[in-house]
Amino acid sequence: MGRILRGLAGEGHLRVVAAETSDVAEEARRRHGLSPTATAALGRAMTGALLLAQLLLKTPKERITLRLEGTGPLGGLLAEADPQGNVRGYVQNPQAEVPLRPDGKLNVGELVGAGVLRVDRSLPNGEIYSSTVPLVSGEIAEDLAHYLWQSEQIPSAVLLGVRVKGEGEVEVAGGVAVQVMPEAPEEVLQRLEANLSGLAGLTPLLKERGLEGTLEVLLAGLGFERTDLRALGYALNEIPARFRCRCSREKALEALVFFTPEEREDMIVKDGGAEVVCHWCGEVYRFSPEEIRSLVAEVRCPDCGTLWLYPRADGTLFRIEGDTCRCGRKVEIPSEKRAQA
Template structure:
């Protein structure tokens, strides 16, 4: 399990969030069968999502999703995190690989390629606030710092690192985000810049000195003061970080309702059932013909067959948004007052 630390430095003028995520990234690598460079890309994005969740989310039920789309062989990736340290993610092409950089490091920028970064902050009400910026380098840390400045007006330094062993297993992974508060004195900024300029990279520090040691080097002369998280319900004074997906067998079965009854019957006849794979975590759910045939209480468009309504097992209902179907027909639902999004 990974961990997240929070604190202040520079006499309160710097807000600091740091994460150690080696176990988290290794689970993602194992679940998705990632190549070394794909592991580094997804590991950096997941770690970055955990850091930004601490900086940007206001309530426990909010979620932050990072989407990086590029023209490189990776195809793109998604990472989703909350403020409780839960994170999940996946890439489009798990086995994508490119040659190492001239300095011998994994070439995340090339495997991702030019493109864009979008960050979505999902509220409990269903509202989503989004910001999109072009990728600066594709190395992800620099791209996240650019996003924080362009979309959130937060001047920040972001460091991310993932190191894999020769066979592909994750050796160490983590990240640090330093947010500059308004009115920070010039001497604080100069000291931070000097410390950053003197770093050879984050992963060597994490390997040699652990997370606390890395913060000592990064924030030397700036008086880092760790936030006491025990008052927030974390007895170890750190937030556990873990790979945790929100999928379930119930949700996987509900996904089959988006197939027509005829298509579901074909699954039964041809395959003897159905198999649903979660993109986020790679979990496989298999369903018998009897389970599939329980999905009968649904309402579809008489013209195009689009799904309009179906009852969920928790007593709520899914219903189409808006008053018109995709084919233009007016949506007419029975018992509309009971339907919930």
């Protein structure tokens, strides 16, 4: 399990979040069968999502999603995190690979390519706030720093790293984000810049010094003061970071509702059941003919077949908003179903 630390430096003028995510990145690699460079890309993105969740989210029920849409062979990447340290993610082409950079490092920028970074913030009431910025390099850390400045007006330094070994297993992974608070003294900024410019790389430092030692080097002369997280219920004074998906067997069964009854019956006849794979985590759910045939409570448009209501364990729920179907027909829900919705 990984971990997240928070604190202040530069006499309160720098807000710091740091994460050790080796286990998180390795689980993502294993679940999705990632190539080495895809492992680095997704590991960086998930670590970045964890850092941004600490910097930007205000309540435990909020989530942040990073979506990188690039022209490179990776084809696209998503990572989602919450303030409790839960994160998940996937890439479109998990086995995509490119040659190493001239310096021998994994070329994440080329794998991602040119494109955009979209950041979605999901609020407890269901609203989603989205911001989109062009990718600066595709290396992810620079792109997140650019996003924080362009969309949030937060000058920040972001460092992310994933080192792989052997057959592509993750040796070490982590990240640090340093947010510059308003009216920070020039001498604080100069010291931070000097520390960052003298850094040979994040992963060697994490490997040699660990997370606390890495922060000592990055914030040398700036007086890092670690936030006491025990008051928030974290007995070890750190937030656990883990790959955790929000999928479930119930949600997977619900997904079959979006197929028509005829299509579901065809699954039973041809395959003897159905298999649903979660793209976020790779978990496989298999359903028997009896479970598939239990999905009989949906209400569909008589004209175009659009799903109007679908079943849940606690009743039924509207799938569309408004009173008109996409085909133009007036939505008419039977009274007994409407009462359940």
